[in-house]
Amino acid sequence: MKSLVAMLLMLPGTAVLAAAQQSLVEVTNPTTPRDDAKPNSDQVPEAYAISGQFERIVVLRFKRQTDLLAGIEKTVKEQKIRNAVFLSGIGSVRNYHVPQSSAPGPVAPPKLELAIRLLETRLFFGDEIPVEFTITNRGRREYEYSDRHYDRSGRMEEYALWATDASGHRVPDPRAKMLVVEMGGLAGLGRLAPGASFRRTVALNRWALISGPGRFTVMGRYRTELGEPIEAGPVKVEVRPRxxxxxxxxxxxxxxxxxxxxxxxxxxxxxxxxxxxxxxxxxxxxxxxxxxxxxxxxxxxxxxxxxxxxxxxxxxxxxxxxxxxxxxxxxxxxxxxxxxxTAAEIQPVIERSLEPANRAAWAHGALAAQIYGHDRFTARLVALASDPTSGAQHQAMSALALNRNDEAIRTLKGLLAGPDAQSRRLAEEAIRTAYVYRGAAHGRPLHPDDFDRSLQQPAPSR
Structure with missing residues (x-):
C-alpha cells in the first residue's frame, strides 16, 4: 500500500479506477524455486493476447488539500469495490505524508541533521551565491521525503535561507510582501537510509536581496515532511565590490x-x-x-x-x-x-493587445479585459469568443461574462445554443464563474435573469 500511495501522491487531483469483474472462485498456485528456475516452454508462444472485461469505470475527483489516501479508501468502501486497477491520475503534488505502521511498540521518529556551506568562496556583487544543503539521516529508520528540485512558484519553501549584514540587520527577503504559495511540481519519493545524506543547492539571492557588496551571515532551515524545522549555520559570506x-x-x-x-x-x-x-x-x-x-x-x-x-x-x-x-x-x-x-493606464494596452493583427497578444489582452472590463473591448472580445481557432476563445468569453452589456449577453446566449460542443462548454463555464466568483473584476456583474438559474451555481459533480 505504501508504494501505491506514493505513486498516487505523485499525481494527485483526479484518479481513475477500473473496477474489475468479480471472480466467483479464487485459485492460488504457489511456486517453488525449482519451478521458477525452469526454462521457458516451447509450447507457449512468445506473445499472446488475453481478453478480459471491466464491470465499470469509477472517476474520483478530490478538492485541493484533500487527503488522497483517505478519500480513495472512503470511496472504494462506498462503491463496494473489491478488485480494481488504477488507470491514470492527473494533477500535481503539493505535499504528502507516508502512512505509519500500526504495529505495536514505539517507533522512533526520524532524526535528521542539516549542514549548509557555500559552493563559491570568491564572490563579487552581482554573482549568484549558491548554498548547498546537506540533510543526513542520523536516526535508526529510513526517512521518506518529497524528492524534487523545483516548485512552480519559483521557490522551494522547505529549503529556506536568510542573511544578516555586518550591522546585524536582516537582509530583506525579495518575497517578503508576497503570500507564500507552494504550487508543487514533478517529484519522486526519496528514501534516505540511516547514515545516508542528500543534497540540494539553493541560491541565497532567492531569499535575500544582496543589492551591494558587504559581509553577511547566513542561516539555513530545512522543513521536514512532518513540518518540523531544522536549522543550520551560521556561514559567513563576503561579497566583494565590482x-x-x-x-x-x-x-x-x-x-x-x-x-x-x-x-x-x-x-x-x-x-x-x-x-x-x-x-x-x-x-x-x-x-x-x-x-x-x-x-x-x-x-x-x-x-x-x-x-x-x-x-x-x-x-x-x-x-x-x-x-x-x-x-x-x-x-x-x-x-x-x-x-x-490603473484601469485608465492599462486600457490602451488592452486595446492594442486585442487588435486583429496582434494575434500573439490576443489571449493576454482578453485576460486583462477580465479584470479591467470596459465596453470599448466588447467588439473584439465578441470576435475572439466566436472563433474556436482564435486561441483566446475561453479568455474572451470570460471577459464578456465579467462585464455585462447587451452585446455580451447576446453573444454568450448564442454560443450556448450553437452547434459547437466545445464552445458551449466554455461558455457555460465562463457564465458560472462570473456568477459564482468574480475575483477582482471591475466590470458590471451579470443579472439574475440573464441566464438559467442552473448556470448561477457551481457545476454539479459528475
Missing part, C-alpha cells in the same frame, strides 16, 4: 546568453542570474525578453522584486511604454498590477 565596467560587461554577457537560450530551463537559469545583478540596465532587457517563447515568469519576478534601484513608477512607465506599442506579453499583466497600474 566595478561598474565589470558589472556592465556581466549584464551584456548574460543578456546575450538569454537571447540564445534554447529551452525554458536555460532561459530561467540565465534570467535569474541577470536579476541577481540588480543593475538598472536590465530593465529594457527583461521587458524585451517577456515577448520571447520562454519569457514571462522570471522576468516578472525580476521586474517586481529585484530592481530595488529603480523606482516603481519608472518600472511601470517603461513596461507601459512597450506594451502600448506591442500589446501584452506573458506575465506582463501581473507586473503592471504589482506596480500599481
Amino acid at each position: 566595478s561598474q565596467a565589470d558589472l556592465d560587461a556581466l549584464v551584456d554577457q548574460l543578456a546575450a546568453r538569454l537571447r540564445r537560450a534554447p529551452d525554458a530551463e536555460t532561459h530561467g537559469q540565465v534570467a535569474q542570474k541577470l536579476m541577481f545583478t540588480h543593475s538598472p540596465r536590465i530593465l529594457p532587457i527583461l521587458i524585451e525578453s517577456m515577448y520571447r517563447p520562454h519569457g514571462g515568469f522570471w522576468e516578472g519576478e525580476a521586474l517586481v522584486y529585484y530592481l530595488a534601484h529603480v523606482p516603481e513608477r519608472e518600472r511601470k512607465a517603461a513596461v507601459l511604454r512597450v506594451a502600448t506599442q506591442r500589446g501584452l506579453a506573458s506575465n506582463m499583466q501581473f507586473v503592471l498590477a504589482s506596480l500599481g497600474v
Whole structure:
C-alpha cells in the first residue's frame, strides 16, 4: 500500500479506477524455486493476447488539500469495490505524508541533521551565491521525503535561507510582501537510509536581496515532511565590490546568453542570474525578453522584486511604454498590477493587445479585459469568443461574462445554443464563474435573469 500511495501522491487531483469483474472462485498456485528456475516452454508462444472485461469505470475527483489516501479508501468502501486497477491520475503534488505502521511498540521518529556551506568562496556583487544543503539521516529508520528540485512558484519553501549584514540587520527577503504559495511540481519519493545524506543547492539571492557588496551571515532551515524545522549555520559570506565596467560587461554577457537560450530551463537559469545583478540596465532587457517563447515568469519576478534601484513608477512607465506599442506579453499583466497600474493606464494596452493583427497578444489582452472590463473591448472580445481557432476563445468569453452589456449577453446566449460542443462548454463555464466568483473584476456583474438559474451555481459533480 505504501508504494501505491506514493505513486498516487505523485499525481494527485483526479484518479481513475477500473473496477474489475468479480471472480466467483479464487485459485492460488504457489511456486517453488525449482519451478521458477525452469526454462521457458516451447509450447507457449512468445506473445499472446488475453481478453478480459471491466464491470465499470469509477472517476474520483478530490478538492485541493484533500487527503488522497483517505478519500480513495472512503470511496472504494462506498462503491463496494473489491478488485480494481488504477488507470491514470492527473494533477500535481503539493505535499504528502507516508502512512505509519500500526504495529505495536514505539517507533522512533526520524532524526535528521542539516549542514549548509557555500559552493563559491570568491564572490563579487552581482554573482549568484549558491548554498548547498546537506540533510543526513542520523536516526535508526529510513526517512521518506518529497524528492524534487523545483516548485512552480519559483521557490522551494522547505529549503529556506536568510542573511544578516555586518550591522546585524536582516537582509530583506525579495518575497517578503508576497503570500507564500507552494504550487508543487514533478517529484519522486526519496528514501534516505540511516547514515545516508542528500543534497540540494539553493541560491541565497532567492531569499535575500544582496543589492551591494558587504559581509553577511547566513542561516539555513530545512522543513521536514512532518513540518518540523531544522536549522543550520551560521556561514559567513563576503561579497566583494565590482566595478561598474565589470558589472556592465556581466549584464551584456548574460543578456546575450538569454537571447540564445534554447529551452525554458536555460532561459530561467540565465534570467535569474541577470536579476541577481540588480543593475538598472536590465530593465529594457527583461521587458524585451517577456515577448520571447520562454519569457514571462522570471522576468516578472525580476521586474517586481529585484530592481530595488529603480523606482516603481519608472518600472511601470517603461513596461507601459512597450506594451502600448506591442500589446501584452506573458506575465506582463501581473507586473503592471504589482506596480500599481490603473484601469485608465492599462486600457490602451488592452486595446492594442486585442487588435486583429496582434494575434500573439490576443489571449493576454482578453485576460486583462477580465479584470479591467470596459465596453470599448466588447467588439473584439465578441470576435475572439466566436472563433474556436482564435486561441483566446475561453479568455474572451470570460471577459464578456465579467462585464455585462447587451452585446455580451447576446453573444454568450448564442454560443450556448450553437452547434459547437466545445464552445458551449466554455461558455457555460465562463457564465458560472462570473456568477459564482468574480475575483477582482471591475466590470458590471451579470443579472439574475440573464441566464438559467442552473448556470448561477457551481457545476454539479459528475
